[in-house]
Amino acid sequence: MSAPHLDHGTEAEAPLSTTAERRAVVGTTGQTPGKEWVIVTRGLKREYDMGGEIVRALRGVDLAIRRNEYVAIMGPSGSGKSTLMNLIGCLDTPNGGEYWLNGQLVSQMSDDSLAHVRNREIGFVFQTFNLLPRSTALQNVELPLVYAGVPAAERKRRATEALEKVQLGARLTHRPNELSGGQRQRVAIARALVNDPAILLADEPTGNLDSNTSEEIMRVFENLASTGQTVVMVTHEPDIAAHARRVIVLRDGVIASDERREQFAARIQTQPAH
Amino acid sequence: MPILEAVRLALTQLRVQKLKSFFTLLGVTIGVMFLIAVVSVVNGMARYVEQDFAGKFLGVNTFSLRKTPDINMGEMTEAQWKALQRRPPITAEDAYAVREALPAGARWAIQDLRWVNPTTRYVAGGPQVVAQAVTTDLFRIKDLAVQRGRLFNEQEAAIGSAVVVIGQAVAEEYFPGLDPIGRTLEMDRVPFEVIGVLEKQGSVFGLNLDRQVFGPFLSPMRRVTNARVNLYGVVVQGQNPAEQAVLQEVVRETMRRRHKLRPGQADDFALESSQSALTQWMSIKKYLVLAGVVLPAIGLVVGAIVIMNIMLVAVAERTREIGVRKSLGARRRDILAQFLAESTTLSVLGAALGVALGVGLARVVAMATPLPTGVALWSVWVSVGLGAGVGIVSGAYPASRAARLDPISALRQE
Ligand SMILES: Nc1ncnc2c1ncn2[C@@H]1O[C@H](COP(=O)(O)OP(=O)(O)OP(=O)(O)O)[C@@H](O)[C@H]1O
Ligand SMILES: [Mg+2]
Numbered sequence: 030m031s032a033p034h035l036d037h038g039t040e041a042e043a044p045l046s047t048t049a050e051r052r053a054v055v056g057t058t059g060q061t062p063g064k065e066w067v068i069v070t071r072g073l074k075r076e077y078d079m080g081g082e083i084v085r086a087l088r089g090v091d092l093a094i095r096r097n098e099y100v101a102i103m104g105p106s107g108s109g110k111s112t113l114m115n116l117i118g119c120l121d122t123p124n125g126g127e128y129w130l131n132g133q134l135v136s137q138m139s140d141d142s143l144a145h146v147r148n149r150e151i152g153f154v155f156q157t158f159n160l161l162p163r164s165t166a167l168q169n170v171e172l173p174l175v176y177a178g179v180p181a182a183e184r185k186r187r188a189t190e191a192l193e194k195v196q197l198g199a200r201l202t203h204r205p206n207e208l209s210g211g212q213r214q215r216v217a218i219a220r221a222l223v224n225d226p227a228i229l230l231a232d233e234p235t236g237n238l239d240s241n242t243s244e245e246i247m248r249v250f251e252n253l254a255s256t257g258q259t260v261v262m263v264t265h266e267p268d269i270a271a272h273a274r275r276v277i278v279l280r281d282g283v284i285a286s287d288e289r290r291e292q293f294a295a296r297i298q299t300q301p302a303h
Numbered sequence: 304m305p306i307l308e309a310v311r312l313a314l315t316q317l318r319v320q321k322l323k324s325f326f327t328l329l330g331v332t333i334g335v336m337f338l339i340a341v342v343s344v345v346n347g348m349a350r351y352v353e354q355d356f357a358g359k360f361l362g363v364n365t366f367s368l369r370k371t372p373d374i375n376m377g378e379m380t381e382a383q384w385k386a387l388q389r390r391p392p393i394t395a396e397d398a399y400a401v402r403e404a405l406p407a408g409a410r411w412a413i414q415d416l417r418w419v420n421p422t423t424r425y426v427a428g429g430p431q432v433v434a435q436a437v438t439t440d441l442f443r444i445k446d447l448a449v450q451r452g453r454l455f456n457e458q459e460a461a462i463g464s465a466v467v468v469i470g471q472a473v474a475e476e477y478f479p480g481l482d483p484i485g486r487t488l489e490m491d492r493v494p495f496e497v498i499g500v501l502e503k504q505g506s507v508f509g510l511n512l513d514r515q516v517f518g519p520f521l522s523p524m525r526r527v528t529n530a531r532v533n534l535y536g537v538v539v540q541g542q543n544p545a546e547q548a549v550l551q552e553v554v555r556e557t558m559r560r561r562h563k564l565r566p567g568q569a570d571d572f573a574l575e576s577s578q579s580a581l582t583q584w585m586s587i588k589k590y591l592v593l594a595g596v597v598l599p600a601i602g603l604v605v606g607a608i609v610i611m612n613i614m615l616v617a618v619a620e621r622t623r624e625i626g627v628r629k630s631l632g633a634r635r636r637d638i639l640a641q642f643l644a645e646s647t648t649l650s651v652l653g654a655a656l657g658v659a660l661g662v663g664l665a666r667v668v669a670m671a672t673p674l675p676t677g678v679a680l681w682s683v684w685v686s687v688g689l690g691a692g693v694g695i696v697s698g699a700y701p702a703s704r705a706a707r708l709d710p711i712s713a714l715r716q717e
Binding site: 115118119121124140144145147148149153155159160161163171173176177220224225294302 | 308629631712
């Protein structure tokens with residue numbers, strides 16, 4: 030069987046909500062999906078063995094995300110959102126299923142190739158920032174470039190540029206504890222973007238921020254998405270999800286719904302989000 | 304990640320984690336320092352005994368035929384001592400017979416000596432000196448050379464000229480402020496012309512080797528030393544230890560024949576070599592060297608355990624950092640390189656410091672004691688190797704465990 034042919038250009042905004050459609054993307058025998066599909070998962074599983082009791086955090090997730098899409102992932106606490114993000118970000122290893130990133134089958138990659146993928150293809154923004162506390166903003170943003178083998182001078186130039194893009198050009202030598210929460214998250218965003226990743230992943234990026242700062246961070250993501258950056262973001266806030274163009278809701282480790290923003294917005298006006 | 308990057312990162316970490324760095328450094332430094340210092344002290348003792356004592360005093364690859372052994376390290380009963388005294392003397396005829404028996408290439412010399420009180424016109428009295436009546440090869444056997452003047456030649460030796468070569472201390476004490484060459488030194492009222500002053504030799508076991516006077520065996524010096532009663536020694540030198548052993552058997556056979564000893568009868572003379580005098584020392588030295596290496600090595604191992612623990616804690620504290628780095632694309636070997644660079648930088652710094660302190664300590668011991676402590680190069684290599692090895696392994700092990708984690712497991716650890 031040939032690689033899936035998926036040039037429904039007019040349907041770019043339409044999520045793939047039916048199993049049939051997802052099958053069309055991945056193909057039933059699991060060939061490499063087409064190039065415009067940045068993320069494709071099939072039957073993705075993640076279980077935790079808690080001393081005999083198996084916690085099934087993800088129970089087979091089929092997901093396909095196109096280049097340039099801006100996707101929000103929602104769902105109640107414990108539904109597996111972070112677990113899914115970590116798998117998509119190659120920070121964790123699935124127990125089952127397949128995952129293609131940019132047409133590459135990630136779930137069979139070696140350790141070093143995974144490091145390369147994390148370095149080049151993925152920018153990850155964490156709820157808790159995860160900056161190195163003893164390094165300056167500039168040094169933090171330089172890190173991915175260090176592991177990419179970029180020479181020092183160019184590294185500094187590109188990291189400075191990335192920080193300027195998030196309005197932190199004047200805070201290069203500040204350490205994380207000398208920055209506000211919003212500024213820290215912007216450093217983390219600059220770090221995630223400095224290597225021009227294929228996808229920007231954010232797990233509750235505003236979870237630790239007050240509402241004003243959250244708005245400010247959301248505008249950064251909004252701008253990025255509008256310039257064509259692929260963004261996948263986990264959030265609890267329906268109004269934050271409302272910024273995205275597609276909303277996926279997880280429940281008990283499976284996808285409960287996958288809708289365009291308009292459908293989602295219409296639905297949450299008539300019923301609570303979860 | 305390039306190695307320079309790793310080292311730069313390491314130095315930053317060291318500055319940040321001062322306490323951890325200090326203890327790692329301390330462990331390696333102290334271990335290295337003691338290893339070097341103790342080995343150099345033991346080495347100094349060995350050099351003192353083996354070179355100064357054995358070399359200067361007895362000669363290299365040399366043995367002496369004597370009536371009784373000169374150096375006695377063991378206990379002796381009254382009866383044993385009396386038996387030794389009843390032995391036949393060593394005579395000049397014995398010495399010449401030995402020379403006849405020796406193969407070509409072996410060195411041979413007569414050495415007779417006695418403590419005397421010399422006199423000169425320039426001072427009233429002075430310390431006793433060792434007067435020696437010797438044949439010319441003794442200078443070569445004992446590696447003696449003149450600083451001024453000359454040694455006596457074969458002709459002077461043959462006709463028995465009353466000339467002497469004196470040690471530095473004799474020159475200073477009996478010819479103060481004067482050039483002794485050409486001046487007269489009297490012993491037992493016999494005048495001798497000084498023709499040479501020997502190079503400085505220092506002292507061995509409190510015996511000042513510069514307080515000696517050497518004259519030709521056939522000269523009146525022979526009367527000064529009472530050579531007729533018994534010769535102090537007939538000295539024989541081979542080119543190497545193996546040859547020495549062969550020569551020793553030649554001399555033994557010669558003397559047994561001359562003394563008409565039957566097989567089974569014990570020797571009634573002594574063949575004394577640096578080895579025979581040193582066997583006792585050697586048996587002690589083994590333990591000293593062992594202790595000198597083992598004790599500091601134990602120190603290093605204890606240091607290693609401390610460092611390992613510190614590194615384990617440090618790595619645990621930094622597992623989050625490892626997670627962050629891995630999430631940004633660090634490979635396992637990048638993490639490993641980072642921690643290796645850190646512990647290597649620390650250990651090498653500590654080892655270098657330990658070398659400096661160890662050499663310093665050895666110097667202090669050399670100044671405060673008569674031991675000529677020599678820093679053994681091998682001890683520097685061994686201790687640096689051990690110290691650096693300890694630091695590197697103890698740093699690498701915890702890091703290699705942490706580097707194996709999934710980024711998310713590392714990030715989750717508190
Ligand atoms: N390291 C772990 N060990 C054991 N169980 C885990 C682990 N991580 C997650 N889980 C379990 O997996 C399930 C999904 O967790 P996950 O963190 O993905 O939820 P979430 O949707 O991100 O929740 P929240 O909105 O609270 O962040 C939960 O039941 C959780 O208890
Ligand atoms: Mg979560």
